[in-house]
Amino acid sequence: MPLNEGDPVVIWVDPKRIYLVKLIQNKVFSTDKGYIDLGKLIGLEYGSEILLSTGIKAYLLKPTPIDLYRGLKRLSQVLYPKDIGYIIYSSGVQPGSTIVEAGTGSGFLTLSLAYFLGNSTKIVTYDVREDMQDIAKRNASYLGLSDRIIFKLKDIREGIEEVNVDAIFLDMPDPWNAMETVRKALKPSGSLIIFVPTVNQIEKVIPSLSDFVDVHAEELIIREYQMKENAVRPRNIGVIHTGYIIRGRKRIKVS
Numbered sequence: 001m002p003l004n005e006g007d008p009v010v011i012w013v014d015p016k017r018i019y020l021v022k023l024i025q026n027k028v029f030s031t032d033k034g035y036i037d038l039g040k041l042i043g044l045e046y047g048s049e050i051l052l053s054t055g056i057k058a059y060l061l062k063p064t065p066i067d068l069y070r071g072l073k074r075l076s077q078v079l080y081p082k083d084i085g086y087i088i089y090s091s092g093v094q095p096g097s098t099i100v101e102a103g104t105g106s107g108f109l110t111l112s113l114a115y116f117l118g119n120s121t122k123i124v125t126y127d128v129r130e131d132m133q134d135i136a137k138r139n140a141s142y143l144g145l146s147d148r149i150i151f152k153l154k155d156i157r158e159g160i161e162e163v164n165v166d167a168i169f170l171d172m173p174d175p176w177n178a179m180e181t182v183r184k185a186l187k188p189s190g191s192l193i194i195f196v197p198t199v200n201q202i203e204k205v206i207p208s209l210s211d212f213v214d215v216h217a218e219e220l221i222i223r224e225y226q227m228k229e230n231a232v233r234p235r236n237i238g239v240i241h242t243g244y245i246i247r248g249r250k251r252i253k254v255s
């Protein structure tokens, strides 16, 4: 299918030069390896080989969620795709679920939920900082996902307005202080997923999880390999540590 004006594309030059752009008439995009007139790419197809002004080859690729993720603005520490994928998988959320999250931060988890779960899902995200939610709103608008998310500028520790919630995700410094409101809002068997960057925080969370079963604390490690002939081995730079995922299911007592 030929590309139209406004379509997002990845311009892949080499593993260190991967750019996410929108095709716009009369707009030049520059890299340290040469420039390209974006208007001249309209009408080509995803997968096409192109030449930068210097004659260096590049490729037009259709953006995947990982490419979209790289193009978003960040004001906070953000969740990484490896953790987001596991959070979605292990929480049991699906299209139509009601989900509550705090804090919004730059919106990376929020937007991933909106992207994968569609517009039948109710995604409510709380944050105490307006500047954070402004960035997340900008990112949501960039991806065309704004209508799938409800932003609340509120402290989740002071109350969750939603009830019968399928899953609650907490990525904030003191999740243990939100547990009272979480317990009230989450439906029985609903998933609580907490993300914290330090082991000290895991230790503080544990005593607050007495109303949960199937509790786990996990870390996901991803190791990329360099693809050099005769030197295939783990790369020596990359994201070494993101954080820990603590998850559990709400239980109810039957007397």
Ligand SMILES: C[S@@+](CC[C@H](N)C(=O)[O-])C[C@H]1O[C@@H](n2cnc3c(N)ncnc32)[C@H](O)[C@@H]1O
Pocket: 076, 077, 078, 079, 102, 103, 104, 105, 106, 107, 108, 109, 110, 126, 127, 128, 129, 132, 154, 155, 156, 157, 171, 172, 173
């Ligand atoms: C690390 S960021 C979240 C990043 C987000 N998960 C992402 O992927 O972009 C933590 C956020 O929690 C917010 N926060 C801290 N305490 C909060 C609270 N009590 N209620 C709501 N948000 C809170 C902070 O303002 C900050 O934006």
